[in-house]
Amino acid sequence: MLKVRVGDFVIGERERAAINAVLDSGRLSEGRNVLEFEKKWAGFIGTKYALAVNSGTSALILALAAANQKGYLKNNAKIITTPLTYIATTNAIVSANMQPVYADINPVTFDIDPDSVRKLLEESKEGEYSALLPVHLMGYPCNMDSLTKLCKEHNILLFEDSAQAHGTLYHGKRTGSFGIFGAFSFYIAHNIQAGELGAITTDDYEFYKVMKKMKANGRACDCEICTRSSGFCKQLANYDGEYDFDPRFSHDMFGYNFKTMEFPAALALAQMETINDILRKRRENVMALNRALSQFSGILQLPKFQEDISYLAYPLVIKQNSGFTRKHIRQELEKRGIETRPLFGCIPTQQQAYAHLKKEYEGKLPNAEYIGANGFYIGCHQYISPEDIDYIAKCFEEILS
Numbered sequence: 151m152l153k154v155r156v157g158d159f160v161i162g163e164r165e166r167a168a169i170n171a172v173l174d175s176g177r178l179s180e181g182r183n184v185l186e187f188e189k190k191w192a193g194f195i196g197t198k199y200a201l202a203v204n205s206g207t208s209a210l211i212l213a214l215a216a217a218n219q220k221g222y223l224k225n226n227a228k229i230i231t232t233p234l235t236y237i238a239t240t241n242a243i244v245s246a247n248m249q250p251v252y253a254d255i256n257p258v259t260f261d262i263d264p265d266s267v268r269k270l271l272e273e274s275k276e277g278e279y280s281a282l283l284p285v286h287l288m289g290y291p292c293n294m295d296s297l298t299k300l301c302k303e304h305n306i307l308l309f310e311d312s313a314q315a316h317g318t319l320y321h322g323k324r325t326g327s328f329g330i331f332g333a334f335s336f337y338i339a340h341n342i343q344a345g346e347l348g349a350i351t352t353d354d355y356e357f358y359k360v361m362k363k364m365k366a367n368g369r370a371c372d373c374e375i376c377t378r379s380s381g382f383c384k385q386l387a388n389y390d391g392e393y394d395f396d397p398r399f400s401h402d403m404f405g406y407n408f409k410t411m412e413f414p415a416a417l418a419l420a421q422m423e424t425i426n427d428i429l430r431k432r433r434e435n436v437m438a439l440n441r442a443l444s445q446f447s448g449i450l451q452l453p454k455f456q457e458d459i460s461y462l463a464y465p466l467v468i469k470q471n472s473g474f475t476r477k478h479i480r481q482e483l484e485k486r487g488i489e490t491r492p493l494f495g496c497i498p499t500q501q502q503a504y505a506h507l508k509k510e511y512e513g514k515l516p517n518a519e520y521i522g523a524n525g526f527y528i529g530c531h532q533y534i535s536p537e538d539i540d541y542i543a544k545c546f547e548e549i550l551s
């Protein structure tokens with residue numbers, strides 16, 4: 151019965167050929183596809199380097215831990231971030247032994263509000279905060295001019311969670327290329343879909359090298375691609391000590407196993423061939439849905455349309471005193487085969503995992519709390535047809551009239 155999913159994945163000839171080529175190559179762990187994907191993604195985002203990892207969550211944990219390892223941050227560093235996001239942003243901060251501190255959001259484009267960030271910074275003690283980690287939610291870019299300026303003025307680092315914004319342009323520059331790092335997720339509902347895959351973009355070579363080691367348990371091996379299978383190891387060849395050195399099993403820093411596989415990288419590469427079409431089709435669907443649902447703009451806040459956005463989905467917010475609840479609208483849509491998702495929730499006050507923060511934040515993040523309780527999204531992906539859009543409009547008419 152499911153008719154319109156939040157994200158769809160159609161396995162075409164290109165994807166099938168990419169997977170078969172990996173099988174035929176005999177190499178499943180990281181190899182040429184991963185390397186090519188890293189180069190293509192860096193080129194697309196406009197950074198010098200990109201590093202592929204096994205998920206967007208790993209990308210965030212690794213980048214934060216590497217920032218710590220490099221001495222950019224310290225243990226227990228306070229990171230200002232957004233309360234309205236997929237929970238991985240906060241989980242990564244906590245996993246890296248740092249503390250999230252929340253500023254409120256803009257209720258129209260869901261991004262962290264620079265005025266709220268400024269207030270935190272102005273009321274802080276010297277050196278209290280170490281970094282800012284904004285999220286480009288649903289593809290909308292944060293206000294990078296103001297955030298960059300604030301970070302400079304208060305001498306804190308700027309990072310970016312661009313997991314939901316694959317190619318969004320802000321004043322001609324792609325999100326994920328403004329901060330020390332940009333983290334991406336290629337989870338199945340995202341614009342480039344690889345199942346489970348993540349990436350970190352950066353211009354900082356030393357930082358990139360640390361992340362490359364740390365994603366492989368901190369191993370000493372750091373060649374761009376391992377040449378051992380061809381019978382030659384560059385590091386071994388260059389080593390003239392007496393110790394029986396094997397760079398794969400010598401570790402010069404702490405690390406994780408966040409390596410990925412050839413399959414998701416091959417899928418991502420296949421999709422990158424049509425990325426501009428994917429982004430254009432999603433934008434067209436947002437425009438068409440806005441037209442089809444404009445009659446309900448008294449009840450629903452429709453998504454703001456902007457040309458340069460890579461839309462993750464079609465976000466809707468139920469307006470105050472509309473007489474409708476999110477539970478009712480979502481249930482009725484799902485009954486009719488239209489998949490929905492809540493707009494994540496305000497992490498410190500609405501997510502059970504962070505209930506210990508509730509007292510501290512309740513009532514202090516009014517926009518995030520409102521959207522967290524009244525926002526939801528449906529799909530706008532490239533496989534949604536004009537007939538699907540007519541069907542969605544008809545369902546909303548039945549539910550809201």
Ligand SMILES: Cc1ncc(COP(=O)(O)O)c(C=O)c1O
Binds near residue numbers: 336346
């Ligand atoms: C904003 C944000 N950050 C991080 C992540 C984590 O990515 P992953 O699910 O690939 O671990 C996601 C996933 O959708 C996300 O939306």
